[in-house]
Amino acid sequence: MLTLDGVTLAQGDFRLTADLRIPPGLTAVIGPSGGGKSTLLAAVAGFLTPRAGRIRWDGDDITVRQPGDRPVTMLFQDNNLFPHLTIAQNVGLALAPRLRLTVAQQEQVAVALAAVGLEGMGDRKPRALSGGQQGRAALARALLADRPVVLLDEAFAALGPSLRHEMLTLVRDRLVGQGRTVIVVTHDPQDARDFADQVVLVADGVAHPPRDTAVIFEDPPQALRDYLGG
Numbered sequence: 001m002l003t004l005d006g007v008t009l010a011q012g013d014f015r016l017t018a019d020l021r022i023p024p025g026l027t028a029v030i031g032p033s034g035g036g037k038s039t040l041l042a043a044v045a046g047f048l049t050p051r052a053g054r055i056r057w058d059g060d061d062i063t064v065r066q067p068g069d070r071p072v073t074m075l076f077q078d079n080n081l082f083p084h085l086t087i088a089q090n091v092g093l094a095l096a097p098r099l100r101l102t103v104a105q106q107e108q109v110a111v112a113l114a115a116v117g118l119e120g121m122g123d124r125k126p127r128a129l130s131g132g133q134q135g136r137a138a139l140a141r142a143l144l145a146d147r148p149v150v151l152l153d154e155a156f157a158a159l160g161p162s163l164r165h166e167m168l169t170l171v172r173d174r175l176v177g178q179g180r181t182v183i184v185v186t187h188d189p190q191d192a193r194d195f196a197d198q199v200v201l202v203a204d205g206v207a208h209p210p211r212d213t214a215v216i217f218e219d220p221p222q223a224l225r226d227y228l229g230g
């Protein structure tokens with residue numbers, strides 16, 4: 001379980017508080033632009049140190065751990081892949097940072113590529129893939145990375161609705177299916193309705209504790225009404 005215990009985050013004059021627990025499954029983070037969604041993810045990933053409070057994973061205090069030492073992997077909207085490496089090498093980084101893959105690890109890479117629909121494309125460079133295929137490759141790397149928490153900061157925002165749905169379906173089937181804690185920032189409340197088990201609303205300087213998706217949309221709190229209506 002990921003726990004943010006009395007956390008205060010600061011970026012310039014901006015302040016965000018978070019006192020919440022996120023269980024395994026798919027959690028959507030929604031709320032107005034500039035509300036602090038990326039700030040929240042940056043703190044979990046280790047790119048931003050809280051001003052106050054503690055961040056814990058299964059009881060371990062990870063508040064000041066370096067990003068690479070956290071049980072967390074993150075997908076961004078762009079630049080998830082190294083352009084000079086092949087797709088197989090990019091995915092293989094999850095298993096061997098120096099890319100000396102054993103035969104068994106090469107097989108694991110091939111299986112992960114097949115799982116996201118990129119069978120046979122391992123030898124290509126990222127520029128020889130479409131945007132959607134690049135997103136799939138990044139997802140394959142997350143599949144192989146042995147990290148229980150996966151953060152997606154609008155990773156599929158550029159893809160358009162139908163590809164985005166395909167990717168979110170893959171995330172659900174593959175990552176959530178493995179019991180991971182997947183946290184997705186989205187600008188589309190319908191994505192949250194369609195894919196998320198629970199919703200964290202980030203508004204007015206507060207990251208609210210997750211609520212069951214069906215429940216929060218059935219009876220939205222005022223901050224969510226304001227966001228949905230705006």
Ligand SMILES: Nc1ncnc2c1ncn2[C@@H]1O[C@H](COP(=O)(O)OP(=O)(O)OP(=O)(O)O)[C@@H](O)[C@H]1O
Nearest residue numbers: 011012013014031032033034035036037038039040
């Ligand atoms: N490096 C920074 N220095 C100062 N202020 C910052 C910095 N980064 C972000 N902010 C401010 O922090 C606030 C929260 O930004 P954040 O990117 O977390 O919001 P968001 O909800 O992810 O927004 P969006 O939906 O538009 O991506 C904003 O007011 C932003 O201007």
